Amino acid sequence: MFQGPLQESILKRAQERGLVSIQVHDLRSWTHDRHHVVDDAPYGGGAGMVLKPEPVFEAVEALRSEESAVILLSPQGRPFTQRLAMELAGLPRLLLICGRYEGFDDRIPHGLGAREISIGDYVLTGGELPALVVLDAVIRLIPGVLGDETSAATDSFASGLIEYPQYTRPPIYRGMAVPPVLLSGDHQAIARWRRKLALQRTRERRPELLEAASLTELDRLLLNEIEAEERGLDAGAAGRQDGSSEPITQQARG
Numbered sequence: 001m002f003q004g005p006l007q008e009s010i011l012k013r014a015q016e017r018g019l020v021s022i023q024v025h026d027l028r029s030w031t032h033d034r035h036h037v038v039d040d041a042p043y044g045g046g047a048g049m050v051l052k053p054e055p056v057f058e059a060v061e062a063l064r065s066e067e068s069a070v071i072l073l074s075p076q077g078r079p080f081t082q083r084l085a086m087e088l089a090g091l092p093r094l095l096l097i098c099g100r101y102e103g104f105d106d107r108i109p110h111g112l113g114a115r116e117i118s119i120g121d122y123v124l125t126g127g128e129l130p131a132l133v134v135l136d137a138v139i140r141l142i143p144g145v146l147g148d149e150t151s152a153a154t155d156s157f158a159s160g161l162i163e164y165p166q167y168t169r170p171p172i173y174r175g176m177a178v179p180p181v182l183l184s185g186d187h188q189a190i191a192r193w194r195r196k197l198a199l200q201r202t203r204e205r206r207p208e209l210l211e212a213a214s215l216t217e218l219d220r221l222l223l224n225e226i227e228a229e230e231r232g233l234d235a236g237a238a239g240r241q242d243g244s245s246e247p248i249t250q251q252a253r254g
Contacts, residue, residue, distance in 0.1 A: 001128045011136060014145045022135065027051075030058040039101050048102035056097060056108050067092045070114040073127030073134070074099050077116030080134060082157035084117070088134070089141035096134060098127030160213035161202040164194040196222040 002024045005011060014020045028036035031054075039049035060070060069091050078084065088094060097104075097114070109116055119130040140146055167178040181193045199222050202210045215223075 005132050019144050027055045030055040050102050051104045053105045053107050068095045070095045070112050072097050072114045072116045073130040074116040075118050077118040080117050080119045085137040088138045096131045098131050100126040161198045164197040200226050
């Protein structure tokens with residue numbers, strides 16, 4: 001499950017350039033029975049199987065160093081966010097442990113002092129795909145991994161907001177035109193437009209992010225503009241209901 005993604009694109013290049021080292025280990029290597037069993041039925045009954053503590057403890061003890069952060073991929077963990085990815089990218093070594101079946105014996109996170117991380121409120125077969133998500137999100141934040149170091153800084157969630165809309169050639173496609181400001185060459189106007197659209201999209205699609213974001217005076221000014229424009233659209237719609245199309249026409253021209 002790991003070999004394909006780890007040998008493609010940015011993850012592959014990061015390893016080839018010596019910016020990151022990734023090793024995959026099989027928990028069965030730390031079992032001592034003939035069948036290499038890593039799970040067992042839960043005490044107290046119930047469906048499914050639970051990962052045994054012995055192979056996980058022995059694996060971590062064999063691989064762990066003083067600078068290792070031990071992380072369990074678990075649906076019970078802290079939600080994985082861009083902020084958390086940035087935090088993890090600053091650590092020298094991560095030890096990711098993938099859950100399976102009904103999860104971990106609860107002595108594992110407590111006894112190992114591990115962090116638990118979840119990539120979302122849904123159920124997967126195991127922790128391998130979440131581990132790959134964490135790897136991808138964290139590694140691209142390591143200096144030198146991306147060709148353009150500004151890419152990570154402007155991605156959605158990097159600043160606490162959804163990213164502004166992006167366009168490329170051609171300037172008009174099937175009647176849909178690129179916003180004129182992006183063709184103006186006015187970099188200050190472009191930066192202002194992008195920030196405003198990032199704020200607008202975040203306000204519309206993920207308002208809880210906006211509540212937690214650190215906003216500047218310019219951001220507050222732009223939000224006031226957005227609200228005023230929305231009030232203008234509402235007034236235009238009301239005008240149309242009253243038989244007048246002029247307010248909405250003026251707003252569309254603006």
